[in-house]
Amino acid sequence: MKKLWISLTYLVFIVLLIIPLIRIFSGSWAEGWEGFVEALTRPQSLHALWMTTIIVVSVTLLNTIFGVMLALYLVRATWLGKRLKQLLNSLVDLPFAVSPVIGGLMIVLILGPNTIMGVFFEDIGFKVVYALPGMILATLFVTFPLMVREVMPVLQEIGTQQEEAASTLGAYSWYTFWKVTWPSIRWGVIYGVVLTVARSMGEFGAVLVVSGNIMNKTQTATTLVYQDVENFNVLAANSVALVLAAVSVGLLLLMEWAKKRKGH
């Protein structure tokens, strides 16, 4: 009986993960190295990968800074009322509860070209929806809980005493943060960064809604794969997907390493 379950687990694992990966791999190499390179060097592929890179980098930066800050406020700030903290705390999880497509839609509804705010931003020469800022915003929305939820438990666990000790020794908050708090939360933050990178690289729904998926303008790697599949360009779709998959595997390994370090 136990054996059966184990074999079944392996089977599911193989069917859901390994076979698709092999298919992507073989699909992208169907016409050899040349075909793979050609698919990737199409202008729209290069552009899409570049867009994805920009989004990943900016979202990860923003999410790290604001995520750590919010985690600090939620755990440490005594001047935030208990109620307000609870409210913020549950708001953090909102993106987990809401479908990314709905998240994207919310941004369109608030900042789209037909809204007051959208018009305002457009007037000052800053297009949000159907442009890069909107895509970054959408991805940020989707990934926001990741950092906060990684860092908060670590902060709770280390408690306030070390920081209080630092303050009685004359250190102010900035110094205390870097010398005392940061070394303790560092691995949690790294873990959060890895998750954010992975998630923002793979985000599809929210970005699709916000970007309009305009080739060579607002197309990311994932939405390009989608379009290639739609156009029956399986080879190109597989090639771009392979790049994404390779980065993900790299991240996975990095995460394993971070997890191990975090344990120390």
Added chain:
Amino acid sequence: MHIEVSNLNKHFGDFHAVRDVSFTIEKGRLIGLLGPSGGGKTSILRMLAGLESPTSGDIVFHGKKVNELPPQERGIGFVFQNYALFKHMTVYDNIAFGLKVKKQSKDQIRERVMSLVELTGLKGFEHRYPHQLSGGQRQRVAFARALAPEPQLLLLDEPFAAIDAKIRHELRTWLKDMIERLGITSIFVTHDQDEAIEVADEIMIINKGRLEQKGSPWDIYKNPQTQFVASFIGESTIVEDVSKLKGFEDASVWPGTKALIRPEYIEVGKRSEFRIASATEPGRVKHIHFRGSEWMVEVTVGDTTLITYRSLEKEVLQPGDEVSVLVHRAYLFNDNDSWIMENKLKEDPMPIHI
């Protein structure tokens, strides 16, 4: 540092944790804050440190009100109950922290840290991390770290609570010597009366957020001013109606008054052991317990059971023995007042006037 605290109050929400506490501490004294858990000792210490702000009342250091001063500016050293060492820093870096904050030169820091390492007997452990140290060593690192920036006032929250009994005793003596040598004003918190009595120059008894009494250990023992202090310091038996005991008959004029009698106020023995036999009364040994260095004797007199100690040198009593009991004094208290009453028969009953 000279410290003056007046009408200090602290509320946590609806809870009144510290109530109207006032005291002054002279420079160089070693003060013990003693009281049961949850009494507000830590809260008082944290307010002195600036880690908690008082709901009302003043804290004055050196004649200067420091209520609004953040902990960084108060010139205090704080040793936390579980030390709160920086766990990712070595012993050396822990001790150096306060000096690095002050941007002292590397050489100055090294010199100061090494002298503290020497002073606290941590030589050879400078490069260890906190998790590689024993409880006693951690405590000394915490102590050295707090002392490094040369604070004017040292605050220690239950410094020995997390250390096992045997080493605790050594550390107490060590800490007392150290603080005396440095001459730094210090306040330490404890819920252990032996510790307070042994270490402190002066004790402040804190109960339910109130300062019950402040004085030298001997003073507090001898002249407890509240019932709580009397029962908290030392051992004692509460006697409902003390007028039934010989020599205390006069107590019957104060109805509703109870008595607290310490073991050391009571003598038991064979009748022949007493000089003034008339002040004693008969009792019966109920139980005896061997306590390592003496016997603990439970003796019944009428319908009250009293507890006392008896030297191992004296003849061993047995349960059931008829004995004489002499009560030297009792601590009387009622709702409004408390005072000490001596056994009136202890003075020679028939003084001979010449």
